[in-house]
Amino acid sequence: MISFNSIRGIYFSPTGTTCAVTKFVVQQLALRWSLPYSLTSYTLPVEREQWKPISENELVVWGTPVYAGRIPNKTLEFVKEHLKCNGAKFIAIAVYGGRNYDDTLAELCQIATEGGLAPIGATAVVARHTFSSTLNAGRPNEEDFSALERFCKEIDSESATIFSAPGNPHPEKYYTPLKEDGTPALFLKAKPALDKQRCNNCGICVEICPMGSITLETEGVATTGVCIKCQACIQKCPQQALSFTDEAFLSHVRMLEKTFGRKQK
Ligand SMILES: Cc1cc2nc3c(=O)[nH]c(=O)nc-3n(C[C@H](O)[C@H](O)[C@H](O)COP(=O)(O)O)c2cc1C
Numbered sequence: 682m683i684s685f686n687s688i689r690g691i692y693f694s695p696t697g698t699t700c701a702v703t704k705f706v707v708q709q710l711a712l713r714w715s716l717p718y719s720l721t722s723y724t725l726p727v728e729r730e731q732w733k734p735i736s737e738n739e740l741v742v743w744g745t746p747v748y749a750g751r752i753p754n755k756t757l758e759f760v761k762e763h764l765k766c767n768g769a770k771f772i773a774i775a776v777y778g779g780r781n782y783d784d785t786l787a788e789l790c791q792i793a794t795e796g797g798l799a800p801i802g803a804t805a806v807v808a809r810h811t812f813s814s815t816l817n818a819g820r821p822n823e824e825d826f827s828a829l830e831r832f833c834k835e836i837d838s839e840s841a842t843i844f845s846a847p848g849n850p851h852p853e854k855y856y857t858p859l860k861e862d863g864t865p866a867l868f869l870k871a872k873p874a875l876d877k878q879r880c881n882n883c884g885i886c887v888e889i890c891p892m893g894s895i896t897l898e899t900e901g902v903a904t905t906g907v908c909i910k911c912q913a914c915i916q917k918c919p920q921q922a923l924s925f926t927d928e929a930f931l932s933h934v935r936m937l938e939k940t941f942g943r944k945q946k
Pocket residue numbers: 693694695696697698699700746747748749750751776777778779780781782808809810811812856909910911912
C-alpha cells in the first residue's frame with residue numbers, strides 16, 4: 682500500500698534543465714504507480730504568488746538547481762516557507778553544472794523534514810552548466826536519464842529507515858567562485874550588459890526574469906533590481922542583446938570550463 686494518491690513536481694528553473702529533470706522523474710514515478718501527476722513552477726514571481734499548498738496525499742518531488750553549492754540563496758526563504766506538510770513523502774532533486782552539488786540535497790531534505798515531510802530519496806543530476814555553452818553540453822544525456830529511471834525504480838515509498846542525503850544539512854557558507862588564477866571571482870553585483878543596437882524592446886526578458894528585476898525603458902531594457910546570474914534573459918533573448926561582460930564572471934567561466942570540461946577527464 683502506498684500512502685499517497687498523486688505525485689507533484691515542484692521546481693525552480695530559470696534555464697529549463699531543472700524543469701526537464703523534475704518532470705522526467707515525476708512521469709517515471711507516475712507510470713510506476715499508475716498515479717496522476719502535476720507540476721508546479723516557482724521560477725517566476727507570478728508563479729510564486731499562485732502557490733497552492735502541499736497536501737498530505739501528494740508525493741512531492743522538489744527540484745532545485747545548485748547555485749554556489751546550495752539551494753539558490755534568493756529562493757531559500759520561499760522554499761522554507763512553502764516546503765511544509767505534515768506526513769507527505771518527499772524526494773529531493775538537485776541539478777548542477779558538473780562542478781559539485783555540495784550541500785544542496787542535505788539542505789533541501791533538512792528543510793523538508795523541518796516542514797513535516799518525510800524524505801524517501803534524493804538524487805543529483807549533471808546538466809549543462811548554464812554559465813557556458815560547452816560545459817556539459819548535451820547533459821542530461823541518455824545515460825543520465827537511464828540512471829534517473831533506475832533511481833525511480835529503486836525508491837521504496839514506505840521505507841521504515843530514516844533517509845539521509847549526502848552533505849551538510851545546516852551549511853553556513855556558499856561555495857566561493859574562483860577566477861582562473863585561483864583567487865575569488867567577485868561578481869555578485871554584475872548585471873547583464875545590453876547591446877542597444879540589438880534590443881527591440883520585445884519585453885521577453887522582463888517576463889522571464891525570476892527576480893522581476895528587468896524593466897522596459899525607452900532606450901531598451903534595464904536590470905534595475907537584483908540579478909542572480911541565472912542566465913535566463915541571456916539565453917531567451919531572441920535578439921541576443923544581453924550578455925555578461927564582467928571580467929571576474931568571465932574568468933570564473935573560463936576556470937570552470939578548464940577544470941570541469943571534457944579535456945580534464
Ligand atoms: C548563480 C549560479 C551558480 C551556480 N553554481 C553551481 C555550483 O556551485 N555547482 C555546479 O555544479 N553548478 C552550478 N551552477 C550551474 C547550475 O546548477 C546548472 O546550470 C543548472 O542546470 C541550472 O538549472 P536551470 O537550467 O533549471 O536554470 C550555477 C549556476 C548559476 C546560475
